[in-house]
Amino acid sequence: MAKTKTDPTWQELEIGGIVTNPGNAAEYKTGDWRSLRPLWDTKRCVRCGACYIFCPDASIYETEEGYFEADLYHCKGCGICAHECPTQSIKMVEEEE
Amino acid sequence: MGKRIGLEVSLSAAEAVKMADVDCIAAYPITPQTHIVEHLSELVNDGELDAEFIPVESEHSAMSVCTGVAAVGARAFTCTSSQGLALMNEIVHIAASMRLPMVMILANRSMSGPISIWNDHTDVMSIRDCGWIQVFANNGQEVFDHVLFGYRVGESQKVMLPVMIHIDGFILTHVIEPVEFWETQQVERYLPAFKPIHALHPDRPVTMGAFGMPSMFSEVKVAQDEALIQSKSEIMAAWNELGDLVGRYYRPIETYRSEDAETLFITQGSFGETVSLVVDALRDEGKRVGLLMDRLWRPFPLDEFRQAVGNARNLIVIDRAISYGGQGGPLAMDLRSALYKERNQPNITNFICGLASRDVTIDDFKNMFNRSMEKIEGNPREEDFEYYGVRGK
Amino acid sequence: MLEIRLHGRGGQGAVTSAELLALAAISEGKYGQAFPSFGPERRGAPVIAFCRIDDRQIKIRSYVNKPDIVLVLDPSILRIANVAEGLKEDGILVTNTKHKADEIRRELNLNYKLAVVNANRIAREELGLPITNTTMLGALLKANAIVKPDSLIGPIRDRFGRIAERNIKAFRRALAETELAF
Numbered sequence: 001m002a003k004t005k006t007d008p009t010w011q012e013l014e015i016g017g018i019v020t021n022p023g024n025a026a027e028y029k030t031g032d033w034r035s036l037r038p039l040w041d042t043k044r045c046v047r048c049g050a051c052y053i054f055c056p057d058a059s060i061y062e063t064e065e066g067y068f069e070a071d072l073y074h075c076k077g078c079g080i081c082a083h084e085c086p087t088q089s090i091k092m093v094e095e096e097e
Numbered sequence: 098m099g100k101r102i103g104l105e106v107s108l109s110a111a112e113a114v115k116m117a118d119v120d121c122i123a124a125y126p127i128t129p130q131t132h133i134v135e136h137l138s139e140l141v142n143d144g145e146l147d148a149e150f151i152p153v154e155s156e157h158s159a160m161s162v163c164t165g166v167a168a169v170g171a172r173a174f175t176c177t178s179s180q181g182l183a184l185m186n187e188i189v190h191i192a193a194s195m196r197l198p199m200v201m202i203l204a205n206r207s208m209s210g211p212i213s214i215w216n217d218h219t220d221v222m223s224i225r226d227c228g229w230i231q232v233f234a235n236n237g238q239e240v241f242d243h244v245l246f247g248y249r250v251g252e253s254q255k256v257m258l259p260v261m262i263h264i265d266g267f268i269l270t271h272v273i274e275p276v277e278f279w280e281t282q283q284v285e286r287y288l289p290a291f292k293p294i295h296a297l298h299p300d301r302p303v304t305m306g307a308f309g310m311p312s313m314f315s316e317v318k319v320a321q322d323e324a325l326i327q328s329k330s331e332i333m334a335a336w337n338e339l340g341d342l343v344g345r346y347y348r349p350i351e352t353y354r355s356e357d358a359e360t361l362f363i364t365q366g367s368f369g370e371t372v373s374l375v376v377d378a379l380r381d382e383g384k385r386v387g388l389l390m391d392r393l394w395r396p397f398p399l400d401e402f403r404q405a406v407g408n409a410r411n412l413i414v415i416d417r418a419i420s421y422g423g424q425g426g427p428l429a430m431d432l433r434s435a436l437y438k439e440r441n442q443p444n445i446t447n448f449i450c451g452l453a454s455r456d457v458t459i460d461d462f463k464n465m466f467n468r469s470m471e472k473i474e475g476n477p478r479e480e481d482f483e484y485y486g487v488r489g490k
Numbered sequence: 491m492l493e494i495r496l497h498g499r500g501g502q503g504a505v506t507s508a509e510l511l512a513l514a515a516i517s518e519g520k521y522g523q524a525f526p527s528f529g530p531e532r533r534g535a536p537v538i539a540f541c542r543i544d545d546r547q548i549k550i551r552s553y554v555n556k557p558d559i560v561l562v563l564d565p566s567i568l569r570i571a572n573v574a575e576g577l578k579e580d581g582i583l584v585t586n587t588k589h590k591a592d593e594i595r596r597e598l599n600l601n602y603k604l605a606v607v608n609a610n611r612i613a614r615e616e617l618g619l620p621i622t623n624t625t626m627l628g629a630l631l632k633a634n635a636i637v638k639p640d641s642l643i644g645p646i647r648d649r650f651g652r653i654a655e656r657n658i659k660a661f662r663r664a665l666a667e668t669e670l671a672f
Contacts, residue, residue, distance in 0.1 A: 010316040010323065015257055016196035017317040018295050019304035103516030103645075105509075129528070215528060267528035268551050273509050274523050275516045370549035454528055458552045 034077030036092040044089035051081035099278040106237035107132035109276040113244035115146045116284045120171035123151040123162035127181040128214045129266035130204035156181040160188035167197035170296030176202035179220040192259045193228030198251030199259045206266040207453045215454035216266040218418040222427040230260045231394040235369045237276045250335045252291045256328040265367040349398030350405045351390040358387030360411040365391045375462040413469045414447045425482035444477040450485035491544040493554045498563035501533040503623025508539040513645040514637040515543045523548045563622045591671030605633035607668040616660035624657040628664025
């Protein structure tokens with residue numbers, strides 16, 4: 001359950017704890033979980049889309065030029081994209097850098 | 098007035114389910130509930146009831162199906178007994194917490210072991226805290242009326258909770274007696290179509306049965322408990338309307354010759370009617386005895402109970418279940434706790450009897466009365482309860 | 491209130507007899523209550539069923555321990571069970587037997603009003619097998635007109651369908667052939 005600014009009292013809850021705003025998992029900022037972020041080297045990238053396919057959180061999107069970038073609101077920094085990239089064009093870098 | 102028909106109570110219960118025009122029945126056969134489900138399967142097969150009959154492979158699935166059916170906004174029915182209820186247990190709690198109305202008849206039977214197919218209330222008490230509205234029916238007519246009552250109350254948007262009807266296995270389920278059926282127009286007036294607050298539908302997606310983090314869980318559960326406590330006003334309204342419609346008025350605590358009583362028997366289930374005859378007999382002997390029959394079990398009718406006890410000096414609580422290692426039968430423990438705040442607490446003696454349908458006669462109840470009086474003259478608080486009629490005790 | 495205890499063997503229809511009688515009483519506007527002694531009884535095992543009939547609502551739910559009438563569907567049970575246990579002093583024992591009432595009275599030392607009928611023979615002749623539930627109801631009504639004989643016809647028809655007429659015939663024969671020794 002996403003933590004809202006003020007958590008509801010029991011009277012304010014929807015009946016049966018039902019969640020009535022569908023797809024609200026997208027509001028959850030899983031980007032907070034990340035300590036490493038993926039960085040693409042567009043010189044090596046062959047735009048195959050393997051990273052896009054393998055991303056378990058669907059947080060990689062295609063840019064207008066056909067390259068790929070991470071949606072950092074949701075990317076957890078798991079590194080699967082870097083592991084799967086056939087041309088080793090994704091590097092996981094420290095968040096602090 | 099509806100037709101008066103002689104019928105086995107199980108069959109008249111099934112006929113009431115038919116009159117409630119349920120959409121789905123999911124059940125697994127278990128003695129002594131079997132005749133209810135068998136008759137419903139016949140009604141569906143013969144085209145008398147337009148409903149899905151799902152012969153599930155276990156009670157766990159029966160309750161899962163009913164939960165799903167209620168979640169899409171349809172009317173579900175199931176029934177079970179003892180070990181079947183135990184297998185169903187997981188989902189019984191979920192149906193209440195998801196606030197999904199349905200009706201379940203529990204044909205009360207002992208929890209094994211040793212294996213017992215007979216009647217007592219140990220299965221009822223195993224599920225006491227599941228969050229359902231729970232009522233006891235004391236005869237075939239009350240079973241019939243309460244099936245319709247169950248849907249009416251449970252489906253009220255002010256309530257939205259499942260309803261369990263307790264009926265004594267064999268002692269009620271397998272007895273033939275007259276029942277007055279309702280007219281179709283009476284059912285139509287009493288029981289409107291089910292209009293859920295939320296229902297699963299692709300056009301209006303919602304999530305039911307979501308995760309509840311510790312930061313939210315307590316609020317969700319308090320909301321559920323408040324809903325059960327507050328359901329009482331709807332319960333009362335539904336009973337009153339039922340009375341206006343068919344002439345039988347039900348109350349959370351049914352009383353019999355209790356107004357000026359010094360001593361009150363307190364019962365649950367079909368013992369009540371037998372004990373009413375004991376009360377008559379003791380009154381004939383000049384003893385000021387009365388009877389309270391607990392009809393509403395959850396939400397517990399605290400105010401009504403205190404009021405019904407009034408100035409009575411002695412309570413004889415009859416429990417048909419054991420609370421192993423506890424301080425008496427489950428009913429007695431609740432009643433003691435209900436009277437804790439009273440300035441003039443009555444003496445409470447508690448008998449546990451009638452386990453696995455062991456016959457309890459009018460003479461037995463008279464013995465309990467006499468034993469109770471003996472105990473009160475001595476020290477009534479010396480022991481919390483007594484097993485009645487157990488060899489070696 | 492009239493209280494009846496029925497003794498039979500699993501499969502002979504003692505429970506059905508109790509039910510049919512209660513249904514007949516209910517159809518007359520009276521109150522009737524019928525139930526088996528609950529258990530996983532097998533075919534052939536001795537079974538007990540109960541029936542109560544009254545003009546007022548029947549509230550008692552315990553077994554019938556002090557019956558007004560005992561109805562025995564199978565003669566062999568007379569010798570293996572104390573069928574008269576708890577029978578009221580002025581009660582009636584109605585039994586299926588090929589013997590005369592006096593013979594049974596002497597043999598079993600029964601100091602009750604007796605009603606006897608050779609129900610096995612009637613059932614064999616009318617139904618082709620010794621299922622005596624409807625036959626013994628005829629004997630019961632001869633001993634005590636608890637309900638009108640015609641009130642049983644509806645419940646028997648509902649219960650037995652295409653073999654109903656044969657059951658009705660067996661019932662009526664027992665009504666005529668039962669010997670009373672009151």
